[in-house]
Amino acid sequence: MATIRQQIIDMLQEGIFDARELSQALGIREKEVYEHMPHIEKTVVSQGKTVEIIPSHCTVCGFTFKDRKRPSRPSRCPKCKRERIESPKFTIR
Ligand SMILES: [Zn+2]
Structure with missing residues (x-):
């Protein structure tokens, strides 16, 4: 588990990725990426950095899910x- 988390941290320090890209690169399920994120955030914050989340948005009307607390993908545009x-x-900054 720690290894996967560290690999995610390493990737996010190098660039911007969504959960699907991370899951494919690491051979885990997309759902697992979202499960790791709160732990990753804690680790990163303890190192004086922050996890930046670029919110989901609707590609049809442009609606942005700014208020979502949980970093998972909404299924439908409200x-x-x-x-x-x-x-x-x-990404990590
Ligand atoms: Zn929409």
């Missing part, structure tokens, strides 16, 4: 009701 939602992206 505004236009379509399911073309772009995953949130993560």
